[in-house]
Amino acid sequence: MGLAAFPLLLLVQLGCRAAAAEPQIIVRERLTANFVRKDYNETRNILFERKHHGKLQPGLNPPTLSLSTVQLCPPSEECLPCIRAHITWEPVENVKMRGFGIRFLDMNSNRYYAFQIRKRRKTTIQKLWEVQYDCFRTETGHSVSVSLSTIPDYGFNVTQTYYIEEEDAGPEFTYLLFPEERTIQVSVPVGPDVKARLCYQQALVCEELRDHTYQLIHASQSQNATLHYEFLVPCLCIEVYYLQPDSRRRRLCPFQELPEAYGSDFWQSGQFYEVVPSHKDQMVTEFKSLCLVKPAASLCQKHDDITHSPCEDIPNSTALESESVYSIDNVDNNPWICFRFSCGNSSHVECPRTRDTAWSVTAEVQTLQLLLRFTSRIPASFSATTCTPSAHYCDSRSPVYTVRRRDESSPETFHLILPFPALGSCVQVWRSDVLYARKHLICPDFSNRRLGLVALGFLLGILVVISFLLLNYRSIQKIIRAAPLWRRTVLLIYSLDSEEYKFLICAFADFLRSTLGCEVILDLWDVGRVAQIGILPWLYSKRELVKIEKGKVLLLWTKGSRRMYDVWNRRDVHSHFWRDSQDLFSAAMACLHSDLKEEAAQKGRLGDYALVYFEGLCDKQDIPGPLQGIRKYCLLEDLHGLVNELRNTTQPLPCWIRAGAKFLVRRLIKSEKTTGLQVRVDRCRLQL
Structure with missing residues (x-):
C-alpha cells in the first residue's frame, strides 16, 4: 500500500529534551562587556579562605545574585547543563567598587572554581552595574554552592545553593500521519496535561512552523491533538512536554528516513536563487533548503521549451557546492542546459530563467550546399555535422566541420559551408570549445513548392547521370583503370x-x-x-x-x-x-x-x-x-x-x-x- 492508504503509527520511547521555554544555548564561556575575568591560582586562593570580612559600608546595598540553567554546546562536543550567574549592583557615590569575587563549589563532586570579575580600566559605568557570566559546568542532579563578595571587600557575602534538577523522562506519546490531510495526530496516555507542537529542526534549535501554534492536550479528558503541517520534510519534528516550569521536552524527528519526505515538499520548501557567474562559461545557482540537507547537483539538457519536458542527464557533470552555492565551469550557458538536484529518491530540475543566449545559428539551403550563419557575442568555436534524426537523437557518421570567432575584434557574424544534406537528414550544431554544450538540431525545410522542385531535380539528375554513363562508358573505364580520382x-x-x-x-x-x-x-x-x-x-x-x-x-x-x-x-x-x-x-x-x-x-x-x-x-x-x-x-x-x-x-x-x-x-x-x-x-x- 502507498503512504496515503493508512496512517503511520509509532510509539515514542526516546526523544530529545529541552526546557519548557526553549532553553538558551551558548557555544563558549563568556562574560559581559566592560568586565574581565581574573582566575585564581592554587596558592592565592585567598578570597574565600579569609576568616574575617571587611567592614560594612553605611548606605551601601549588597549586590544581588541570580542563578539559572543554560545549555553549553561547544563545537564538536556534547551539550552539558551549566549554571549562569547574573549579578547586579547599584553604584554609590564615593564608593570605588572595582569588581566581584565569585566561587562555585559542586557539592556532589567537590569540584571547586573561584575567580574575580573586574571592571575594565578606563571604563565608566554610571548606571546600574550588570554582569552576566556563562557559565559553570555541572551535571543534572547536582547541588552547587555559589558565593559572591565585593572587591574591595565591604563585608558582604552573598551565598546561594542551586540544584540542577534531574532530567525527567518527559511524556510518552504516539502519532498518526495523514498525508492526504497534511496533519499529524498526537496521542498521550491518561495523566497530566501536556502541550504539543511541530517544528523544523535546525542547527541548535527547532523552529516553529509558520502560522501554527501549540496545542494543549487535556490528558484527563481527551488524549488527542491534531497538528497541521505545510511541508513534509526530513527535519519535521514533534515536541511534547508537561506544563510545569523546567519540564523537559520530548522531541521526535521520525521522517528523516521516510522517502516521501524527500519528494515535492522538500523542493517546494526551499528557495532557488540565481547567482551571477564569475566568467562567461560558468553556471551558478544557490539552493536554500528548509532543512540542513545538501542535495547533489549535476547538469542535464532539454530539447524543447515545455516546462515539464524530460531533461537528459549530461555525463560527468557534477557541480561543486560551497555554502549552498552550486557551480560548474566549461558550460555553454543557454536556457536548455539546467541543474538537476538529487536528494534521496527524488530530483528537481532548475533551469535558467533568462532566455538570452550568447550565440545563435540559422541555416540557408543553397545549390548543393548548406550555409550556416552564426552570430556570436563571445569568442568561441562552433562545430556542425550532418546526421539522421531519431526522436531527440541524431546518428552521425559524417565529418565534423568547425568554425570559430577568435577574439572580440572578429566579426560577430560568420559562416560555415556544409555539403548539401540528403532529403530527410538534419544538421547538429554545437559550441565545441567547452565540455558541456547542447547540440542544436536543424532540419532543412523542403516543404511547399521547394520539395516538388527538389524531387523533380533529383529525378532529372538521375536521368542525366544514366545517360552520361551510357555515353561515356569506355572513357569512365579508362579513368578507373588509370588512377581513381x-x-x-x-x-x-x-x-x-x-x-x-x-x-x-x-x-x-x-x-x-x-x-x-x-x-x-x-x-x-x-x-x-x-x-x-x-x-x-x-x-x-x-x-x-x-x-x-x-x-x-x-x-x-x-x-x-x-x-x-x-x-x-x-x-x-x-x-x-x-x-x-x-x-x-x-x-x-x-x-x-x-x-x-x-x-x-x-x-x-x-x-x-x-x-x-x-x-x-x-x-x-x-x-x-x-x-x-x-x-x-x-x-x-x-x-x-x-x-x-x-x-x-x-x-x-x-x-x-x-x-x-x-x-x-x-x-x-x-x-x-x-x-x-x-x-x-x-x-x-x-x-x-
Missing part, C-alpha cells in the same frame, strides 16, 4: 587574410571534394584535432599522409601570403603577422623549408607541392624566388591544368567537372567583393 589526397595551406577569403577557401575545398572526389585536408574542418595536438604536429602528420598516399599539397597564395612569407623569412617577431605561435601558414613554411633542403640534396619532395592563386588576389611577382620551382596555377584560367595535375592525366575535362567549376564560380561571385577578382571571375564564367 577519388583516392587523391589534397592538403590545403593558406594565409588567413580575411573572413571573405576564408569563405573562398571553404568553397574551393568543397569543390575539390564534392566535384573532383579528392580527400581534402583542411584545418578549418579539423579544428578539434588541431586544438588537441597543436598545429605543427598536425601539419607534419598530414604532410606524411600526403606523401604515403601520393597526394598533393596545394599552397593558396595571395599578396598577404607574400607579406607573411617575408616576415617569416626575416623572423621578425615584432610584426603583427607573427603574434600567433599556432599560425598554420608559418608552420607550413617551416615544413616547406625542410622540403626545399631535401630537394637541394636531390631527394625530390617538391613534386608533392603545387601553388594555386586567384588572379585579382595575387600577381606572379608576389611569388617569392624559393617557390618559383613549384608548379603554379592561376585560377580559374588554369583550372584545366590543375585538375589534370590532380588526376595524373592530360585528357580534356569531363563534363561533370566543368559543371562543378561553374558552381565554384557562382560561389566566388557571391563571396568575393574585390573588383579585380570579380572581373576575372566573370570572364572565366564566360569561358566555362
